[in-house]
Amino acid sequence: MKNRITKDMVYKCVEKDQGLVASDPHRLHYHIMPPVGLLNDPNGFVFFKGVYHIFYQWNPFAVEHGMKCWGHYISEDLIHWREAPVALLPDKWYDKNGCYSGSAVVYQEQLYVFYTGNVKDDEDNRQSYQCLAISEDGIHFEKKGPIIYVPDGYTAHFRDPKVFYRGDSWWMVLGAQTEAKKGETVVYQSKDLTTWTFKGNLIGSGYKGLENFGYMWECPDMFRLRDKDILLVCPQGIPAQGISYQNIFQSGYFAGEFDNQSMSFHHEKFIELDRGFDFYAPQTMQDPKGRRLLFGWMGNAEEGPTKHPTAKYKWVHALTVPRQLEWKNGKLLQYPVEEFKQLLENEVDFGEIHLDDELPFPLPNINETAFAMYLSVESIGANYLEMQIGESHLIYNQAINLFTFKRRSFTKPHSVESRHCTVDFLHDILILKDTSSMEIFLNQGEEVFTSRIFEEQETNKIRLQANGKIKVNVKKWNVRR
Numbered sequence: 403m404k405n406r407i408t409k410d411m412v413y414k415c416v417e418k419d420q421g422l423v424a425s426d427p428h429r430l431h432y433h434i435m436p437p438v439g440l441l442n443d444p445n446g447f448v449f450f451k452g453v454y455h456i457f458y459q460w461n462p463f464a465v466e467h468g469m470k471c472w473g474h475y476i477s478e479d480l481i482h483w484r485e486a487p488v489a490l491l492p493d494k495w496y497d498k499n500g501c502y503s504g505s506a507v508v509y510q511e512q513l514y515v516f517y518t519g520n521v522k523d524d525e526d527n528r529q530s531y532q533c534l535a536i537s538e539d540g541i542h543f544e545k546k547g548p549i550i551y552v553p554d555g556y557t558a559h560f561r562d563p564k565v566f567y568r569g570d571s572w573w574m575v576l577g578a579q580t581e582a583k584k585g586e587t588v589v590y591q592s593k594d595l596t597t598w599t600f601k602g603n604l605i606g607s608g609y610k611g612l613e614n615f616g617y618m619w620e621c622p623d624m625f626r627l628r629d630k631d632i633l634l635v636c637p638q639g640i641p642a643q644g645i646s647y648q649n650i651f652q653s654g655y656f657a658g659e660f661d662n663q664s665m666s667f668h669h670e671k672f673i674e675l676d677r678g679f680d681f682y683a684p685q686t687m688q689d690p691k692g693r694r695l696l697f698g699w700m701g702n703a704e705e706g707p708t709k710h711p712t713a714k715y716k717w718v719h720a721l722t723v724p725r726q727l728e729w730k731n732g733k734l735l736q737y738p739v740e741e742f743k744q745l746l747e748n749e750v751d752f753g754e755i756h757l758d759d760e761l762p763f764p765l766p767n768i769n770e771t772a773f774a775m776y777l778s779v780e781s782i783g784a785n786y787l788e789m790q791i792g793e794s795h796l797i798y799n800q801a802i803n804l805f806t807f808k809r810r811s812f813t814k815p816h817s818v819e820s821r822h823c824t825v826d827f828l829h830d831i832l833i834l835k836d837t838s839s840m841e842i843f844l845n846q847g848e849e850v851f852t853s854r855i856f857e858e859q860e861t862n863k864i865r866l867q868a869n870g871k872i873k874v875n876v877k878k879w880n881v882r883r
């Protein structure tokens with residue numbers, strides 16, 4: 403193979419561009435970012451030998467999708483992460499055009515990672531192989547090659563293995579496209595993680611209630627939370643519908659019951675996981691405390707990465723903060739892990755604020771670029787509540803139970819763009835602002851808006867406003883790096 407990629411090539415690239423990357427004022431403070439180049443999906447999220455590992459899709463060579471490696475970070479506490487050597491490089495015949503997304507499990511005191519080897523020939527025809535690599539120490543990996551080939555009836559868009567243990571077997575869910583160009587989630591079973599049996603398709607576009615539900619389903623993840631089986635999945639090609647499915651690709655979940663004897667999945671309707679502009683390809687794991695934790699890619703494919711404001715500084719995209727998932731009152735909740743509180747300092751309590759009739763209530767400008775704010779609604783006798791943070795707006799319209807987030811577009815000059823969701827009653831809002839990102843959690847994580855924010859004036863001017871009487875409590879913290 404010509405120009406086989408080596409670790410040295412990666413490190414030279416990092417060395418060359420890291421100065422420029424560090425000079426970007428939009429660089430985040432407490433989120434995982436690529437040292438240089440492009441980051442997309444979180445991969446291989448796992449707890450192994452006393453530490454958390456998160457890997458990610460990484461093209462160190464350009465701010466474009468392409469030659470994906472597995473970048474790697476390690477942490478004891480989920481909030482302080484240190485970079486580890488690049489874990490997987492596309493350097494074998496079966497992964498030469500990218501070590502695509504996948505997952506990790508611990509087996510017999512070793513780390514088993516499963517990923518998709520992406521291969522393209524000179525005519526750009528794609529092939530994909532589900533591959534295994536094993537590590538003793540969680541740092542160095544030995545590739546074992548392909549363990550699954552694309553079965554009949556599917557195209558080469560067959561990827562993103564997520565492995566989990568259930569009953570007395572290992573199971574793998576995979577993102578797939580049928581020859582009829584329908585997205586599906588398919589299932590494999592194994593006793594030893596090496597020999598895998600195709601068990602069939604579980605759910606997909608064209609199934610009852612899922613007509614026109616996408617031409618490809620990426621990055622599935624399945625786990626049990628309380629008495630539900632949750633399937634996370636990212637369908638591509640669902641048309642926008644009212645306030646739903648506004649991003650180019652969707653990320654959401656089905657809650658239901660997975661019966662691994664009959665290979666059936668009785669499920670409720672698809673619900674979007676996040677309502678913001680920049681969220682995709684989440685991955686979860688269960689940690690030793692029994693918590694179901696999630697990382698998402700704080701990005702999506704729209705507009706092309708080279709148009710991103712940070713691209714000229716030779717890096718693009720980040721991961722979300724790690725979140726804990728809960729199943730409560732028929733809903734999947736997401737909230738920052740409790741360890742995140744350790745990063746909060748210099749609490750300012752603005753106390754109870756009484757808003758009345760359209761009079762804007764300014765809070766002191768916030769000078770820090772990384773801060774958290776918590777707002778709890780004590781009583782609401784108005785139709786709408788609006789909060790302005792810099793050039794972004796959070797608006798709750800109680801009359802129609804609609805929550806709206808508006809940001810200044812960073813691709814279309816002088817335009818503002820919005821995302822929405824319905825909220826029956828607004829109790830509280832947690833806002834995590836980190837330089838050029840904002841994660842907004844409503845009602846303890848019932849709804850989340852994850853977005854990148856690039857503003858012309860970095861003042862972080864904060865104002866509250868309502869068209870009637872509203873009592874709110876507001877607190878603010880700086881977030882330590």
Ligand code: FRU
Binds near residue numbers: 459470502620682
């Ligand atoms: C999702 C995705 C995956 C694929 C990876 C490649 O964002 O397209 O399906 O494995 O990214 O980087």
